[in-house]
Amino acid sequence: MSEQLTDGDAVENEATEPQDELDASTQDDGEAGDSPRPSKLQRLEHEGDIAADYLEELLDIADLDGDLDMDVEGDRASVQIGGADLSLLVGRNGEVLEALQELTRLAVYRETGERSRLMLDVGGHRAQQRTRLLALAETSIAEVRASGESLSLEPMSAFERKVVHDAVATAGLTSESEGAEPNRRVVILPA
Numbered sequence: 206m207s208e209q210l211t212d213g214d215a216v217e218n219e220a221t222e223p224q225d226e227l228d229a230s231t232q233d234d235g236e237a238g239d240s241p242r243p244s245k246l247q248r249l250e251h252e253g254d255i256a257a258d259y260l261e262e263l264l265d266i267a268d269l270d271g272d273l274d275m276d277v278e279g280d281r282a283s284v285q286i287g288g289a290d291l292s293l294l295v296g297r298n299g300e301v302l303e304a305l306q307e308l309t310r311l312a313v314y315r316e317t318g319e320r321s322r323l324m325l326d327v328g329g330h331r332a333q334q335r336t337r338l339l340a341l342a343e344t345s346i347a348e349v350r351a352s353g354e355s356l357s358l359e360p361m362s363a364f365e366r367k368v369v370h371d372a373v374a375t376a377g378l379t380s381e382s383e384g385a386e387p388n389r390r391v392v393i394l395p396a
Contacts, residue, residue: 246277252313252321253282259312260286260325263305269294271327281322284309287329294327299334302327303362324364335368342372349378349393360388369393 253275264271264286271288286294295302306325313321326332341358349356358369366382369391373380380393 249277249282255313255316256284256309283324285326291328295330338368342369346376349395353395356393358391360390366391
C-alpha cells in the first residue's frame with residue numbers, strides 16, 4: 206500500500222510540476238489567484254509565438270521573405286505575414302491561406318494541447334476581404350430592410366460568414382448559415 210502511495214506521489218509530483226511552471230508563466234506575477242484575464246492574454250501571446258516560430262520555419266523552407274507581426278485581437282491570437290509578393294501563400298480565393306492557417310493551428314495544438322482559434326493573414330488579404338464583405342453586408346442589409354424579405358448570399362468560407370454575421374447582428378437584424386460546405390451561405394432575415 207505504501208509503495209503505491211509513493212509511486213502515486215511521485216507520479217503526481219511529476220504531473221503537477223510542469224503545470225505549476227505553466228501556471229507561473231501564465232500568471233501576471235506568478236501569484237495563484239490573480240485574475241484569469243492576464244493568464245488568458247499570456248496564453249494567447251504564447252499561441253502567437255508558437256505560430257510565428259512555425260511560420261518562420263515554413264518561410265525559410267519555402268525560401269520566401271516575410272515579416273511576421275503577432276498580436277491578440279479580442280479572444281484570439283493573430284499573426285500577419287507581410288513583405289514582398291506572398292501571393293503564393295494566399296492562393297486562389299484564399300485557399301492556400303485557409304490551409305496554412307489550419308496547419309498553423311495544428312502546430313499550436315501540438316505544443317499546447319488546446320484548440321486554437323488563431324487568425325492568420327498574409328499580405329493584408331483578410332483585411333481587404335473584411336472591407337469587401339462589410340460593404341456587401343451593408344448593401345444586403347439595406348436590401349432586406351427595403352424588401353422585407355430574406356436574402357441568401359453566395360457561398361462563403363467560415364471566415365467570410367463570420368464577418369457578415371457580425372455585421373448583420375450589429376445592424377440589429379438576424380442571419381443564419383445554411384447548406385453544406387463548400388456551398389454554405391449566409392441568409393439575412395428581415396426584422
